[in-house]
Amino acid sequence: MGASVRQIQVTFDCASPERVARFWCEVLGYVAPPPPEGFASWDDFNRTLPAEQRDSWFACSDPSGAGPRLFFQRVPEGKVVKNRLHLDVRVGTGLVGEERLAALEAECARLIPLGAVRVRLLPADEENESCLVMQDVEGNEFCLD
Secondary structure: OOOOOOOOEEEEEEOOHHHHHHHHHHHHOOEOOOOOOOOOOHHHHHHOOOHHHOOOEEEEEOOOOOOOEEEEEEOOOOOOOOOOOOEEEOOOOOOOHHHHHHHHHHHHHHHHHHOOEEEEEEOOOOOOOOEEEEEOOOOOEEEEO
């Protein structure tokens, strides 16, 4: 009997969970959850928590249910080294050459006003198509692939 497929959640350590989550909602077309029952907004909910727990986490999810839930948790330390894990945002799948570069550049241009930073283009070689390395609003690397 083989292992069953399990859903996953990808968790990010960050300084400002809601800010980072809302950035990724825009990148991926994800949605933020509604505030907990009985609260008109997340701000209303946060005001009921002890100060040290306010704004300590936020999440977003794929409205279609296909992609993993993303969970963002506040940690006291800042990012100091390259991520050991990163997301590849698949905007150039099936495209090659100039057509692929155009798709990557168009998505890069959409994300920069949201707070993303372009890091570098990794040009195509004998084994891989081009991809564009970027950073989110807190400096976490991701690729437009």
